[in-house]
Amino acid sequence: MVYIGECSDLSKRILGTWARLNRRPARDFSSTKHAARRLAHLREAYGLEYEISFYAAHHEGRRDPRLSEAQWRKGLESRLLWEYRLEARMSSVANHRRSTVREGEQLAGEGSKVGFSEVGVPEVGFPYRIRPSSTPLPRPEREPHSELWMGKRWTSLASCKGTGQGMSWSAAGKELRESGNGTPVLYKVLHPNTHELLQVGYSRRGSGGALAAASRLAGEKAVAWAPLTGAGRQEHVLQELKDDLIGGYFYQMGKPPARQFSAELSP
Secondary structure, three states, X not given: OOOOOXXXXXXXXXXXXXXXXXXXXHHHOOOOXXXXXXXXXXXXXXXXXXXXXXXXXXXXXXXXXXXXXXXXXXXXXHHHHHHHHHHHXXXXXOOOXXXXXXXXXXXXXXXXXXXXXXXXXXXXXXXXXXOOOOOOOOOOOOOOOOOOHHHOOOOOOEEEEOXXXXXXXXXXXXXXXXXXXXXXXXXXXXXXXOOOEEEEEEEOOHHHHHHHHHHOOOOOOEEEEEEOOHHHHOHHHHHHXXXXXXXXXXXXXXXXXXXXXXXXXXX
């Protein structure tokens, strides 16, 4: 699988951007079409021709009224990405920034040789590479507020106290020290009374980043986090795991976390 995505206007997407993939060079795609450019570079690198299939997603009246159609579709996209990872044991190539440019995110100039190299085996004139996938998170067997949700061991929920400058968190000092600024974490934000999942994400700044992200959500909330080690420090792995959490929750509840796409935060 090369790419999985969602759109609101299928005819425009296929007859426009995606129908051009097999005919136009990568440099012809605008800077706002990141996925299209990655797919076009993959085609040029490997001589690929793309086949496109689609699913007419419909929530059949089950959509949470607080969510827009676009937010529901984004949640479904995350579930499909996660389900594919579970089945194939790897991510689709052009999602999660697995296919990337070695130096920044700039496209190769006109006339340059386009191609990919395996990670750790650079090839002269081939500036593109495909990063290895992380192990997908398993199907959830416990509720989202559980300390063992999605195969991760989460801290106890830290509740928010106060507002504005007087805001503080009830997290134990030991948990804060063990998830310090040098350890990337996954985090989940829930309503402290109903335990509804509001948002999931990751922070490269440890528990401090998780608490800062949660504090930007209005209303009552509680947050827990799960430290990551090894490959979990890589950006594309963090994005894979974040989509796993969204997809796993959609699998359980038929919707994305309530505030996931209405208040996306920078980790």
